[in-house]
Amino acid sequence: MNTEQMSTHHPDHGTGQHWHFIAIGGHGMSVLAEIALELGHRVTGSDQVAGEEVVRLRERGARVDIGHAAAQVEGADVVVVSTAIREENVEVVRARELGIEVIHRSEAMTRLTAGRPFYAVAGTHGKTTTSAMLAVALEGAGCDPGAAIGGTVTSWSKGSRVGSGPFVAEADESDGSFLRYTPAVAIVTNVEEDHLAYYSGLAQILDGFTAFANCLVPGGLLVACSDDPGSLEVARRAHAAGLRVRTYGQADPVTAQGEPLGVEHVSVREVELTAGHAAAMLHPLGGIESAGITPLRMAAPGLHTVLDAAAAWAAGLEATGTDAHSAARLAQALGAFGGAGRRFEEVGEAAGVRVVDDYAHNPTKVANALAAGRLAVGEGRLIVLFQPALFTRTRDFYAEFARALDGADEAVVIDVFGSREDPIPGVTSALIVDAQPAERAERGASPFALVPEREDAVAWVLERAEPGDLVMTVGSGDVTLLAPQILRALSARDPEPGQSAR
The missing domain is CATH 3.90.190.20 (Mur ligase, C-terminal domain)
Incomplete structure (x- = not known):
């Protein structure tokens, strides 16, 4: 992707602002706080308990207070919240009284990653593992990615990485905040009924994921699972709208009438599942055959492991190119993937x-x-x-x-x-x-x-x-x-x- 296809959000990084994170110890917030620190911002925050994320942030120079108090936001340039933080939170109330900008963590993400190709990983499940796999694969292929992962990447002992290349992050559908992103590559692992406190049902959820695909930058790529009915439906809609689509899975991508969908596809074949690993052969089709048939062997069990890795491989080709050497490097890096925290x-x-x-x-x-x-x-x-x-x-x-x-x-x-x-x-x-x-x-x-x-x-x-x-x-x-x-x-x-x- 060239720079014209990157996010157009305002680049606030490098300006030495004071960022305050409410509930800073959560995985989704702590990785953003780590990135803000590395980009030269002053970081403060609050949380209810001093967990391991809080300890790590303090060691890196953040001031983190335990408990919420109005005075803790004073002097901040921006206050970052998640959907879980209520408007009556004393720090939010005080920030608004002082005229301090209060932004959702998804907006914080766009600001901290501005000017870089953004690879957004969405889906009802599999986001953390797939985004961690993709970031590790891009690292192994020499792309120097940045990442904000909602769990600890075992090989990094943390969930964040600044890097200088494409930026990989999870895109959260639970509150609709994934629609704030303008990704160069969007992955949809699956679409199922969930978060019914926000959505009315599966039809609205599908519409939300369709809107997410439509957020792609011009020339951006949607990567979707052909084995999952919801993800395949999003791929069909995106293809009909003229978007670039690359599917992956054991099933061929077809229209609702059973006809070939006519998109790029990574066919997952010869799947082997054992107690200690999961393996498959990846067959690139529909115009990406130059990547070559590529063996994939993961050091974790389960069919979902193979499919998540196939998603990462399919998306990674967008950064590396579809030559056989790059494809093999991505697969090799995926094979060395040591897992993500709390994912088996x-x-x-x-x-x-x-x-x-x-x-x-x-x-x-x-x-x-x-x-x-x-x-x-x-x-x-x-x-x-x-x-x-x-x-x-x-x-x-x-x-x-x-x-x-x-x-x-x-x-x-x-x-x-x-x-x-x-x-x-x-x-x-x-x-x-x-x-x-x-x-x-x-x-x-x-x-x-x-x-x-x-x-x-x-x-x-x-x-x-x-x-x-x-x-x-x-x-x-x-x-x-x-x-x-x-x-x-x-x-x-x-x-x-x-x-x-x-």
């Missing part, structure tokens, strides 16, 4: 039991995570501790969550992690437990357990875990804190405990 993250092993933590928080993500767990555990049992996130999502998808959890041999569900939402009467984790499939009892599988308190759920897991089992903590809330706790307890019963990854 190996926490450790003790007493013959492996512990894995995963951020999955909608039904498809949970099903994919458990499918990977099933491959990884082999003949052992899969034990899952699940924490639903958001009352609205639990209300809207409790039956789908129950079907996803059916992939576990043993499953325990704890209280809903409400995060930014107020409780909804009658909406609890019991909805999921009560909706467990009838076939589960018919085949003699253990029923789901409802154990609201976290400590009690840990004890429940420890009572059942045996050598050869795989324990997974699953959810986007503070359930992640239970994984190392489980590992420590297992280590206490093991005379030669395994090492924790944390």
